[in-house]
Amino acid sequence: MAALYAVFGQPISHSLSPRIHAMFGEALGIALEYRAIETGRSDFRAALDAFAKAGGRGANVTLPLKEDAFALCEETSARARRSGSVNTLIRQDGGWRGDSTDGAGFLRDLVLRHRFDVAGRRCLLVGAGGAARAVAFALADAHAAEVAIVNRTAERARALASAIGESCRAAVVEWSALASENAFDLVVNATSAGHGGGALALPRVLVASDTVCYDLSYGSAAAPFLAWAEAAGAMRTSDGLGMLVEQAAESFAIWHGQAPDTAPVYAALRAGFVR
Ligand code: NDP
Secondary structure, eight states: OOOEEEESSSTTTOOSSSHHHHHHHHHTTOHHHHHEEEEOOTTTHHHHHHHHTTTEEEEOOOTTTHHHHHOOOOOOOHHHHHHHSSEEEEEEETTEEOOHHHHHEEEHHIIIIIIIOTTTTTEEEOOSSSHHHHHHHHHTTTTOSEEEESSSSSHHHHHHHHGGGGGGGGOOGGGGGGGGSSOSSSEEESSSGGGTTTTOOGGGGGOOOTOOOESOOGGGGGGHHHHHHHHTTSSSOOOSSHHHHHHHHHHHHHHHHOOOOHHHHHHHHHHOOOO
């Protein structure tokens, strides 16, 4: 029988993860079944228990469950503890080990697919949720000169900047002070604002023609930020589809011990997207 995996979240019906993991498994000759399980926060624990009883060996976790997943793990990786969230669950000894592959997935896409060298660069991170935290630590680990953080709730930005500590210059920027900033080398939208179709009120001075503007979301959720970036003059923009594939590959490698080739999977998914 094929080993059982799943992604939990709400909403989940449009998740690309089952398709991505099926393609990885097929390419490497690994038999697996990967389900999408719709679960809200109140049902998550019970749904996960039922999944384990059915033989579930590993799971991905997405909005709004990543912090709940972190809380229920018997054991967590250092990178999961830093971001305070878990997107990858591994069944072990009758419990769950939690890991976070978002930061690694983001960095692999940015560096390998977009050829952006983070070292010494000034980066602006918009958002301070779970994904933003993973991205902030990934940028600091890759030796960014500066990670400036702006968030609707300033307190969360301050907590993130102090968690990064001395490993790179992490500064909190008030939304109202953004207009006095110089252009950044990298601007990352790690908010979920685009899911509601809303545009962020960001000044165009943040962007020069060689600024890379990257939205973690993809599809229509990325459209408002990418439209803003292009209107501001950015020549290099990206949605988070590549990150999605790379974080999935990292989860796959944890579960199956083999790293899949992400290029054909990314190309197949990209063919189905406008951008
Ligand atoms: P969280 O819920 O943890 O954080 C949401 C963030 O968005 C917070 O900083 C929140 O600010 C901010 N935000 C929400 N609505 C607005 C708004 N209207 N205006 C300004 N800020 C807003 O979500 P995640 O960190 O898990 O996910 C963030 C995004 O990243 C999502 O779009 C998600 O789809 C994407 N993502 C993509 C991945 C990929 O593989 N491509 C992987 C993981 C995430 P506040 O603190 O004030 O509430």
